[in-house]
Amino acid sequence: MSAFKRKRGGQNQVNKKGKKIKIVADDGNEPVDVEPERQNEFVLPPPVSRGKWTNKERVLIFSSRGINFRTRHLMSDLKTMMPHSKADTKMDRKDKLFVINEVCEIKNCNKCLFFEAKKKQDLYMWISNSPHGPSAKFLVQNIHTLAELKMTGNCLKGSRPLLSFDPKFDKEPHYALLKELFTQTFSTPRYHPKSQPFVDHVFTFTIADNRIWFRNYQIIEEDASLVEIGPRFVLNLIKIFQGSFGGPTLYENPGFKSPNMHRREIRLAAAARVREKQMVKEMQKTKRTEAKQDLEKDVTADVFFTPAEEKPVHIETEAPEPKVAKRNKHKAFKRQRMVHR
Helix, strand or coil: CHHHCCCCCCCCCCCCCCEEEECCCCCCCCCCCCCHHHCCEEEECCCHHHCCCCCCCCEEEEEECCCCHHHHHHHHHHHHHCCCEEECCCECCCCCCCHHHHHHHHCCCCEEEEEEEECCCEEEEEEEECCCCCEEEEEEEEEECHHHHCCCCCCCCCEEEEEEECHHHHCCHHHHHHHHHHHHHHCCCCCCCCCEEEEEEEEEEEEECCEEEEEEEEECCCCCCEEECCCEEEEEEEEEEEECCEEEEEEECCCCCCHHHHHHHHHHHHHHHHHHHHHHHHHHHHHHHHHCCCCCCCCCCCCCCCCCCCCCCCCCCCCCCCCCCCCCHHHHHHHHHHHHC
């Protein structure tokens, strides 16, 4: 502390709240002694390292056994972005969820992000205010981590983020509760020992298709544009509970469909398509067999038939004249020649 209490040119010592400076005129003359309200004095804010850390929010981030590599990388990305977070070993599947409250108490954490894996393909996330609640359960979909996206954005490690929420969060009561829960969980406390005194990225929570879309953007100083950093994921709300990891249900999403039901509908649709193809093949086969049968009567035989004209009946009453056989002159001449010989 002695390094922060050195005197500078006979001025007053620097206190914890800040220091006062005087603005000298352009001609170099000292300011005239007037009333303190009229002097050109300004109070500079204290440095970040001297600020008082009052918000003691700590977030415990851990998971159950059976998670895949993408979930593990997502957890490491969240720990990197949230300097006020803590980690713990994986929880056994046989343990009940209310045991997490005891783990949070041991770790001195009052917020918890718990990732629960089921069937090695479905990922659920719990956000809880330990130990009194409330808590919310989500289905995590479309996960993309920092190493996977390869975005061009970048931010300082440990810097404080801005939280941007969709206007729909203020219209519904359950969304307003989630907004407060997200604000207390993802916002870095001011003057946290591991945080940096900069605000250079934004966490956005957008509601679309009855889901909450999480994005992380960098703030560019030149034109205040945004460049995505990552990670990104989608939260599908299932239930909101009054207690921490249990208790009475405050809200249940009526449009939620479990992954098992979704996969079952896909299988049923595929089976229906296969049955339809088989029926079409059987119908074609029966048509071909019916076409090969011999028909006794041709239906199209009388299409081009034209009846002949009727002729009058002629009855002959007299006998016909006998026909006279004509002799061949050449043959007679030949016989005559033979006789003369």
